[in-house]
Amino acid sequence: MLRDITIGQFFPGDSPVHRMDSRLKLILNLAFLVIIFIADNYLALGISAAFVLSLYIISGISLKFIFRSLKPIMPLIIITSVLNLFLLTGEGEPIFKLGFITIYWQAIDTTAFMILRLFVLIAGMSLLTYTTSPIVLTDAIERLLSPLKYIRFPVHELAMMMTIAMRFIPTLIEETDKIVLAQKARGANFEEGNLITRIKAFIPIIVPLFVSAFKRANELALAMECRCYHGGDGRTKLRQPKLAIVDLFAFLVFLLFTIIIILTNIYF
Amino acid sequence: MDIIKVENVDFSYVSQNDNGKQISNKVLKNINIDIPEGQFLAVLGHNGCGKSTMAKLFNGLLIPQSGKVFVDGIDTADENRIFDVRQTVGMVFQNPDNQIVATIVEEDVAFALENLGVLPNEIRKRVDESLKTVGMYEYRDHAPHKLSGGQKQRVAIAGVLAMRPKCLVLDEPTAMLDPKGRKEIIKTIKMLNKDFGTTVILITHYMEEAAQADRVVVMEQGEVVLDNIPERIFSQVEFMKKIGLDVPQTIELFYELNKNGFSLNLEILDIEEQAEQLADAIKGGNYGISN
Numbered sequence: 001m002l003r004d005i006t007i008g009q010f011f012p013g014d015s016p017v018h019r020m021d022s023r024l025k026l027i028l029n030l031a032f033l034v035i036i037f038i039a040d041n042y043l044a045l046g047i048s049a050a051f052v053l054s055l056y057i058i059s060g061i062s063l064k065f066i067f068r069s070l071k072p073i074m075p076l077i078i079i080t081s082v083l084n085l086f087l088l089t090g091e092g093e094p095i096f097k098l099g100f101i102t103i104y105w106q107a108i109d110t111t112a113f114m115i116l117r118l119f120v121l122i123a124g125m126s127l128l129t130y131t132t133s134p135i136v137l138t139d140a141i142e143r144l145l146s147p148l149k150y151i152r153f154p155v156h157e158l159a160m161m162m163t164i165a166m167r168f169i170p171t172l173i174e175e176t177d178k179i180v181l182a183q184k185a186r187g188a189n190f191e192e193g194n195l196i197t198r199i200k201a202f203i204p205i206i207v208p209l210f211v212s213a214f215k216r217a218n219e220l221a222l223a224m225e226c227r228c229y230h231g232g233d234g235r236t237k238l239r240q241p242k243l244a245i246v247d248l249f250a251f252l253v254f255l256l257f258t259i260i261i262i263l264t265n266i267y268f
Numbered sequence: 269m270d271i272i273k274v275e276n277v278d279f280s281y282v283s284q285n286d287n288g289k290q291i292s293n294k295v296l297k298n299i300n301i302d303i304p305e306g307q308f309l310a311v312l313g314h315n316g317c318g319k320s321t322m323a324k325l326f327n328g329l330l331i332p333q334s335g336k337v338f339v340d341g342i343d344t345a346d347e348n349r350i351f352d353v354r355q356t357v358g359m360v361f362q363n364p365d366n367q368i369v370a371t372i373v374e375e376d377v378a379f380a381l382e383n384l385g386v387l388p389n390e391i392r393k394r395v396d397e398s399l400k401t402v403g404m405y406e407y408r409d410h411a412p413h414k415l416s417g418g419q420k421q422r423v424a425i426a427g428v429l430a431m432r433p434k435c436l437v438l439d440e441p442t443a444m445l446d447p448k449g450r451k452e453i454i455k456t457i458k459m460l461n462k463d464f465g466t467t468v469i470l471i472t473h474y475m476e477e478a479a480q481a482d483r484v485v486v487m488e489q490g491e492v493v494l495d496n497i498p499e500r501i502f503s504q505v506e507f508m509k510k511i512g513l514d515v516p517q518t519i520e521l522f523y524e525l526n527k528n529g530f531s532l533n534l535e536i537l538d539i540e541e542q543a544e545q546l547a548d549a550i551k552g553g554n555y556g557i558s559n
Contacts, residue, residue, distance in 0.1 A: 135371050167371045170413040216366045223367030226327060226359040227380035227427060228351045234385040238378035238392065 009065075009126075010133045017059035017131045021247045022140035028254050029128045035261055036121045044264040045116050051257050052124045061130050069126035070119060077118055084111040138162045139239065149232075156232025168216070175212055179205050270338075271435045271467045272303040272326055272357070277335035279321055295321045297490045299335070303469065305434065308461045310478035310498070311471045313487035314512045319471050322487070323439045326469065327357040340434065351384065358428030362440045364420035365413075368427070373415075374399065374408040377426045384431070398426040401464075402456050418449025422456060429460075435467040436460065443473060454480070475502070475516045479537045486513070503534035518542050 012018075017025075039045050056063055090106025097103075129137070142159035149155050180190070183204050190201050279296035295318040303309055313319045324330040325337050328344035337344045339353045346353075361367050370376040374395050381391045399405040402422040412420055421441055428436065438457065442450040454477055460466040470477065478484050484501045486494035488511045494501055502508070502515045505523040509515075515523070518539060522532040530549055536542055 135375065163370060167369065167412070170411075171365050174413075216363075219361060219363060219366035220369070222329065223359075223361055223424075224369060224379075225329060226354060227431070228354050228383040229379075230351075230383065235382050236385050236388060236391065237382055238375060238388060238395065240388045 009068075009129050011061055011065075011130055012133070013060050013131065015059040015131070016246050016250070017055060017127070019244075019246050020131075020250050021241050021243055022132050022136045023144055023241065024243070024247050024250065025128055025132060026137070026140050026144060028250070029125055031254070031258070032124050033121065035258055036117060036124070038265065039117070039261050040265055041268050042113070042116075043268050044261050045113070045120060047257075047260060047264065048124075049116075049120045052120055052127070055124075055127055059127065059131050061127070065126070065130060066123045069122055069130075073118065073122055077115055081111050081115060084114065134166050135163065138166070139237075139241075143241070156235070160232075164220070168213075171216075172209065172213060176205065176209055179208050269305055270302045271305045271340055272301070272469075273336075273338040274299050274301040274322075274325065275336045275338070276300060277325065277332040277337060279318075279325065279330065279332050281321075295490050296325075296332070299490075299492060301485065301492065301495070303435075303467060305467055306461070306465045308458070308468045308480075308482045309470070310481035310484045311469065311487065312473075312475075312478055312484060312501075312513055314473075317487045318490040319487050320439055323359070323437050323469070323471055326435075326437050327359050328353045329359075355384070355431045356433055357435045357437055358431055358433035360421070360424050360428055360436065360438045360441050362443050364417060364424045364444070367424045368412045368420065371411055372408075373404065373410050373412060373423050376412060376423060377408075377430050379427060380431045394430050394432070395426075398429040399423075401429060401460070402426045416449060417445045418452040421445060421449065421453055425453075425456060433466070435469065437469045437471075439471045440473060441470075442477065450474075450477075475514050479516050486511070499535040499537055502537065505534065522546075 036045075036048060039048055053063075056066065085103060085107050086101060088104065088107035088110055089102075090104035092105070094102040094104050095108075132140075138159050141162075142155055145153070145155045145158075184190070188201060188204060190198065192198075193201070277296055277299040278294065280292040280294045282290055282292045285291050299322065311319045311322070321330065325332060325344065326339065328337075328339075328350050331337075331345045340356045342349050342353055342356075344350075344353050368376050369379050377395045377398055378391050381394060386394070396405065396408075399408055402425050404419060404422050404426060407415065407419065407423075412423060415423065425436075425438075425441075436457070441457075442453050445453065457468055457470060458480065461468045468481075470481065472478055479498050479502065481498055484494070484496065484498045485492055486501060486508075493511065494504070494507070502519045505515050505519065514520070516537065519534055519537075522530070522534055522542070525546075526532055526534070532545060532549060536545065
């Protein structure tokens, strides 16, 4: 039952978006975040939405995943929208008034704009994890953060931890499956009782899982030592990322997009 | 030349009891072993006899409290040369899941070389070479958790082979595998020994695996009690049983037959030859059932 969980939401592919250098993708993603917050009119947001949409089409990711990416932030959007709607005041007459609730036209305008902005933002940022495998992403983070090594920030250790965590997630899920079955065979009941009994029922799963995880960690450390692991000093990498034509092209497209957004900001 | 030389080694695990007093538990007593280059050595012994501890001495994971271990002439206690030692003696453990570090097969095989600071082109070359050697090249971009036990263990072996070790220590590499996986691993190990001249030290519970070695060392309570060619080891059926070990099933059969009057040679391990011998004995009318 647990085995079908996929880690991250990576969809392998061979589109230009997939082939882009992961470091560039990460940086452009952050730049995109800034630009979306710079865009201050509906036209600019509309252009951004069209830009994101066309990227989805180019990368061959089904458009329904746009909605899937929005799902987790829905509660946040709803709560802030409601607060915005009722608390913001504007000039002129309120268009709606009932007891202490007053709604101004400007509040509706601001809220709608905020919702749209968040939608475009999340859809665009999700494209990064949709088109980049976790391992490549970790690698990109390690490389981009590597200057921090000079201020003693443990960049390599962090990346190594992320890699090992990703490597062991499926193994530990499998293990959890086995423990659940073993405890069920001994008469454990996970389906009945109130919340507290159900939570308590998970203790016999968590404890063996932790014991085994520590044992695995110990063995892994030995195996790593046998293969001459000694931290990040003097380490090389099998994969050497190289900037290619596709990256230059992506950069230029993104630059064009940025200029258009800034121009729309100025003229509209 | 001897690739591994163990001289008068004692080893104890030291721990503290509840009162904070140090207790030391001696697991290896006065071990002396020389392992020549190119040998296929099997180590037998039941749980807790110290065989895994001994394996960890071979590549400097543990340093003996007294005595010396030399790997290709280097003292394993020499901290400056520990990476030379570990490159010379590669080690593979029981559970393949717990020795694979990366999420992609080829990344994992590259791990040791990345640690050693080998240049990317050379890493690529050696990774491909190692994966081809163990027959896992087609799986190079797979995720390890989707492979079978035998395949995972072969990836683990490739990860060690990438360092081009002269000697391979395998600590019960087949214990967690199904019969098919076990066969794959033994085939790979024998191929490495025969075709590449790699020294192999195989710690195992399976007598059939040990029977294929050039030499067998039997350990009991931290001491080497037998050290000989497998034919001479397994013919000592009574001694092996006394220390809680088995012999290959064919030898067991011959032993039981001999008890009942047959006079079969216990110092033959080849199944074909054994069958011929048994056939001859039966043809000769010497059933030997005395009662």
